[in-house]
Amino acid sequence: MVQAYEADTESTGAGARPGSRFGAWRRKLASDRGIWRRGIILALCSVALTLVLILHADIPNTIGNLGSLTETFLPWFGLLVPVLLALGLLRRSATAVIALVLPVAVWLNLFGGLLFSDKSGDGGELTVATHNVNAGNPDPAGTAREVAGSGADVVALQELPTGKVSAYEDALAERYPHHSVQGTVGLWSKYPVSDSRPVDIKLGWTRAMRATVATPEGPVKVYVAHLPSVRVKLNAGFTANQRDNSADALGEAIAHEPVERVVLLGDLNGTMNDRSLHAVTSQMRSTQGAAGDGFGFSWPASFPMARIDQIMVRGVEPLASWSLPATASDHLPIAARVEL
Template identity: 70%
Template sequence: MAQQAYMTETADGGSGPERRGSRFRRLLDGWRGDRRIWRRGLVVAALAVLLALGMGLHAQIPNRVGNLGSLTETFLPWFGLVGVPVLLLLALLRRSATALIAVLLPAIVWLNLFGGLLTDRTGSGGDLTVATHNVNAENPDPSGTAREVAASGADVVALEELTAGAVPVYERALEKTYKYHSVQGTVGLWSKYPLSGVSPVNIELGWTRAMRATVTAPGGQIAVYVAHLPSVRVKLEAGFTAHQRDRSADALGSAIHKEPLERVVLLGDLNGTMNDRSLTAVTSQMRSTQGAAGSGFGFSWPASFPLARIDQILVKGVEPVTSWTLPETSSDHLPLAARVDLGDS
């Protein structure tokens, strides 16, 4: 049976397949003849303006009530990724020219904030490859997780959320690849190059969830910090509870500020994004490898459907060359990796 085509009247009075352009022209003609296109959709237009203001002035949203500012900044990219398409669809459904123009405002603000992350900034070369992974205390396959992270080819690997029972499993799985390692509390560092000056870092928790070590790589010495900042929670009665996380971030930032070596790498789960003002003590003095030399947002949590990059690789005194997200393991976080250039030793 011959395929039936949509037919329309042609210029010579006959009929033929309808062209897509003719449908679009009819749509435009309908809008031109609609005198209400500027009066409809005012609510959608107002929502678009509010979205633009919320993203553009996110730093002004107060944290006094439920840490609303930090909560907004944690998921800030999604305000545009979801909000702009939804508002655009509503504007089209309302056949509102006013709303369509208004939707341009949040789109422009979002592109100004995150447009640079849409480009590929990865490079080549570098002296040292580092990786970090919150392995999850309830990981059902720690040995397999360790092997998958080691397969990245990283010279230095940081693991967070280690349990006393799982540490020997990780040690056995990584010992052939990494000659040097140290575990401090619930965080650990594995390295192909010698470690020295290993010590826990006090982030005011009462137990150890951060450490510092000097890695003597072929390109020179570099201070490597590993940290797992306290978790945050979103509760209806209390909002975004992050007070302990914020105090620990301040303590970690103070320790890094006092670091005598010029070249520093921070690996870990900071339970916050680079946009979160509460991590300023750390982020103000370090660069994100993903922001400087990655491709895309590099979201790391939750692993099944990543919504935010709360795991971080931050550096100062070295040049990020490339940054990427590693394949999913048995953890609820994705592992991250980056390659950096140590420069002149």
Template identity: 65%
Template sequence: MAHVDTPKAGRRALDVTAETTADEAGAPGPRWSDRVGRWRRGLVPAGLALALALLLTVHARVPNKIGNLGSLLETFLPWTALAVPVLALCAVLRRSVTALAALLAPVLVWSNLFGGLLLDKTGSGGALMVVSHNVDEGNADHAATASQLADSGADVIALQEVPQRELATYEEELARVYPHHAVEGTIGLWSRHPIVDVAPVDTGMGWTRAFRGTVATGEGPVAVYVAHLPSVRVEFRSGFTAERRDEAAELLGQAIAHEPVEHAVLLGDLNGTMNDRALAPLTSQLRSTQGAAGAGFGFSWPADFPMARIDQILVRSLEPVSSWTLPSTGSDHLPVAARVDF
């Protein structure tokens, strides 16, 4: 007569069911060895990874009609890379090969957009060194800032947001290195070389926030534009308020397009990044020194934890040799510098 141990068999069946249920619920188990499951799991992080890749691919098509969302996205577009390690962690926790494979899409698209900026493209030499700096009206020590800029070694320095009460401080300190200067409102230009043909540029604001001057260098004349475009704000109700900046960029772009001097450089706080479509009137005809000859993104704002490069050095008919940010001066912006050749 055969003997059947029903209780043990029952316990074994319950154990198998419990293991399967625990595995399906996400409890620790040999899930990477489950060849079918590791491809079926993690569909949500995989979908998010593909959505991120799509967003990076079509960022220029994100509409600006509602709160200028497109410009807001493009201002901080490089930071979308932070989503990749988060999604990678989700894929590992889910033990999903599908999610990990899907992550290749945003990584490749992001690398195509920004990978070149991570390379060190700086060269040596350069006939002309230029610096641009928003000195910040609320700067606690303008004298120290002026002294630091005077020691920068630049041939040409453009300043923005210079308080009228501190103008004499900058003029006195910079005069020991730069015998020539021009000031319009709260923006100024200091140079080792003579400055002629200074004229304001209308940016539609009702007061001067941009001007141009011709710097007579030993290599030939250079049209230097100094600009401080209107600030932008991120507000709950209206979103990314940038209309005045966008209009100013359009007017400034028109002025530069009609500039008769071949060699031209734009120095200023443009309150926008090179990715921002609103600056297309400028970026379509001028070349970023940071993009062409920098190392990294060259973020300039805010100085304590730079997240965006809104201070720009853009050139036409000049060859960028190197581009970088200078040490903090007490302003909420970092100074940006570049060397260029003719």
């Protein structure tokens, strides 16, 4: 008995082997009968997180557009898992730790494909890029050159102030001989542009346009859009009604587009998870979701938290999608390569 006690004491000392320390830790837990009773609240938090991830589409928008706000930042809910894990270990609760299997499984089902797989491929006949350049951009010419440096065949810019349009035109003229500016959005192309006109998205001024780009593989209808901004206010919640109405109008315009091959470039001020963009997302594919590497967050440029800038397609096959280096704007430019 004395020898056994001494051996056990030595096994838990400073010179003990890792396996011996694990065995002592395991025996200690086995003797702790409260390991399953503690952490019930933490386990319920894991269940609640799981329900949010599964049922986010059922969270009502009637109060402060809470559903859309949740869906905008839905991937970030995964950060609650390590927090709950740390608290569960701190409480020494097997119940809390095991309950985390639920939200982890659901989160991986929703976003694992984006996070852990690179779906980009080679080839493609057309490269497109889009960028909200920010009306207060102090270096419009430099920003234009940065986007043009991506090698895109077609470039869309949003939030173009009237007094700075000429700066963008001058900086892009050499690479893109064809262009059209409608209101605060513009389209630049290496290929001829025709039939350019505004698209009414129910704002009273022009923040969307459509044009035909004559690529070597045939015509492609390109839409450029900048949907209204959204705000999070303590007294009003997620104020997105104007954005939602514009999204419906844009979706209706695209639905009535007779041309088979359509590309949408722009700042939609919403993510693909946001139900309020359903009028658009239900009929077009996101290039990031189909052919991107990672989440591709684009805003804010200093610490991207959401992909609110989008490249979407209909009638063409996305092959690759990526973010471009930061410019003087508060958004990151994004680009995609498609097969026509």
